[in-house]
Amino acid sequence: MNQTGMNSGEGKGRSASQPTVFGSHPGLFTPADDDAPKSDLAVLLLNPWGIEEMCTRRFYRILAERFAEVGVASLRFDYPGTVNSLDETSAERGLSVWSEVTGKAAEELKMLSGARNLVFIGQGIGASLALMQAHFEPSVAAIALLAPVLKGRAYLRELSLFSRLIDDGLGIKQELRDSAPGSIAGLRMPRAVAEDLKAVDLNGLEIAIKPHIFMAERPGLEADTTFRDRLQAAGCHLRATPFAGYDALVSNPLNQEIPEALIDELIEWLQSLPRGQSTLPAKTPSPIASVRAGAIRETGVRFGPNDRLYGVLCEPTGHSIGVTAVILTTAYDHAAGWACSSVALARELASVGVSSLRFDSAGVGDSPPVAARRKQVLYDETQIADVGMARDYVDSLGISERALLIGRCSGAYVAFRSVLADPRWDACMIVNPVAFRWRFKGLPKTLKAYMRNALDMETVRRLWAGDVDLTAVTKNISIRLVDRMAGGLSPVFAPAKPITQLTGHVHRDFQALANRGTPLSIIYTEGDEGQEMFRVNFGDAGEKLSAYPNVQLHLFPDADHNLTPLPARERMIELTKLQALALGNRCHEQRAAHG
Incomplete structure (x- = not known):
């Protein structure tokens, strides 16, 4: 059965970025669109750390696509010891290795794009690296600082606090939490990088170069305003703007919102930079990265x-x-x-x-x-x-x-x-798995969670602000109530019919896999919300799974x-x-x- 044939009517869409390798480091190169005017500018995107990186991954991809539309190529990559980088050991040398790889990425970008001048764009610690690395890159024409880390020690304290908030929200036991400096949401910052971060202070950085700078300031953060004033006093060509939507971008990957207004401002700024026609030959990315x-x-x-x-x-x-x-x-x-x-x-x-x-x-x-x-x-x-x-x-x-x-x-x-x-x-x-067949609107909560949130003042505030989809909430609560009652009701009782019929469909699905002999392993963490629907389908202890010898159920304690x-x-x-x-x-x- 060829799945692609089932959906051949779906639009092709834009191609994914071109995988590339420079030295032992993988990256993603996005060339300028063929029908866009070419320029001698190219953008190097520098990642933030941790959960902020996870939240900005799609944001960076969208930026790269928008840059391509206006004729600007870009490259994005992962630092050693992070995300998809296979280079784990060199991160033991600390922040200098991230800077070193940034320099290599800059050279690769110039070769791939044919551009003579680069724009560094970074968020969080990536913004800090962009400004620090610019002193060693004569080809850097401009820098965009998106919510930059100004003081490393303060940043590590913020990460520690945010990490505790995330662990509290996930219900992780104290003894299972990672309290190493810089660690957050199960991601451990390389020890040497965390140690080097303590010495980072952009306020003490001598700004010898005077590039064009775009700075997106975090709302209400006085330190950002003070640093912006310092850049202006140093004679930089500065464009400052509030980072509208910062919290909605980085606080939770599940409910993340892309800051479209900021993207538009970045595009406008990028197009306002001095640039000419590219004259250097571009290197073709290797077909195997x-x-x-x-x-x-x-x-x-x-x-x-x-x-x-x-x-x-x-x-x-x-x-x-x-x-x-x-x-x-x-x-x-x-x-x-x-x-x-x-x-x-x-x-x-x-x-x-x-x-x-x-x-x-x-x-x-x-x-x-x-x-x-x-x-x-x-x-x-x-x-x-x-x-x-x-x-x-x-x-x-x-x-x-x-x-x-x-x-x-x-x-x-x-x-x-x-x-x-x-x-x-x-x-x-x-x-x-939350369900085996879907009939909810959006992502549902358990009845217990809905009742708890109903008494929460933040929920009331969001209701007044129109940030809660009442139609979805009402539908999901109704479904949960019917689910809860259906187990004790006769299959002929009208409100129970939808759920009993759905359970029948789920069992037919499981039987189809059993008939094929396809092994299915189901893992639940104890207490997970997904078990509410599982119990409706297979009993409180999963006893109805015994009809399917191809299925194994595993329960993990002490996990979210x-x-x-x-x-x-x-x-x-x-x-x-x-x-x-x-x-x-x-x-x-x-x-x-x-x-």
Whole structure:
């Protein structure tokens, strides 16, 4: 069954950015659009750290696309020891390594774009690096500072506070929290980088160069205003603006809002910069963007119609057991996964001979959207088409005989629906699925959470401000109430019919997988909200799963919905290894049976 054929009417959309490698560092290059006027400017995008990086991944991709439309190429990349970088050990040398790689990225961008002059754009610690690195880059014509980190010590204290707030919100036990400097949401900042950050103070930086500077100030932060005044006094060509929508961008990846007004201002500023026609020859990116470390090789790839999907292929350089895992994102995490869990999973699988593809579906992270789809792709079944394209791509590589599909949260839902739609999948692992068939509006809460929020003054404020979708809330509460009552009501009782019928559909789905003999592993963290719907379908203890011998249920203690604590992620990795190795044994047994 070829999934791409099912959705051939969908628009091709924009291509994903071109994967590239400079030295041992992967990046994503976005050339200027063919029909745009070319210039001698190109943009180097510098990441923030931690959850802020996760929240700005899509923002940076949108910036790159908008820059391309006005004739400006760009490059974005991950620092050593972060996100998709395979260079873990050099980060032990501290912040200087991030600066060093930034310099290499700048040289690569000039070669790929043919541009003579660069614009550094950074957010958070990326903005700080942009300003500090500009002193060593004579080709830097302008710098955009988006909510820059001004003092490293203060920034580390802010991260510590924000980390505690996130852990409190996720309900993580005190003994399972990571309190290392700079750590947040399961992401650990390289120790040497955190140590070097303590010495960062942009207020003490001598501004010897006078580039054009765009500064987006955080609302109500006096330190930003003081630093802006200092830049003006130093004689910089400064354009300052409030960072409208900053909190909505970086506070929560689930409810993230892209600051469209700020993007428009950046485009206008960029177009106002002095620039001429590019005269340097541009280097063609290598068709294979691979990086190797030890027994692992990772390659940035594009696939699907017009190469519109981006992912990372992780392969063992030694023995392969003939199994490939495809790791899905949620609708708000990018391909690295929450706390870089997908990266860690992929590399651990490679250590036992299993290849993997982690990728962003359309509109998520580094994959551009498709015009015909909703902007919010949460629990959107059109993502099933992207999963089919990923399977087509894996099959085209010819590197495995078996394929395993893995997803968490909304990714778990898409994984389950994709395995049902496409019998090519050999096994499936899903973590904390909220439902197996979708009938809610938006992302529902439990009844307990709705009651708790009803008494919360912040909820009242948001209601008055019109920030709460009352129609969605009313519908979801009604569904939850019917779910709660349906178990004790007769199937002929009218309010119970929708849920009893839906449960019947879910059981038919499970039976279809059982008839195929497709192994399905379901993982829930104890107390997860997704168990509310699971109990409606399969009983309080999951007793109705006994009808399906292909299904295994696992309960993880001491973890949140995202598997933030490291022990939970390690347990998930070990279970996945066992599943992949079991598939590999089936391959071996079948080959042996056929001589």
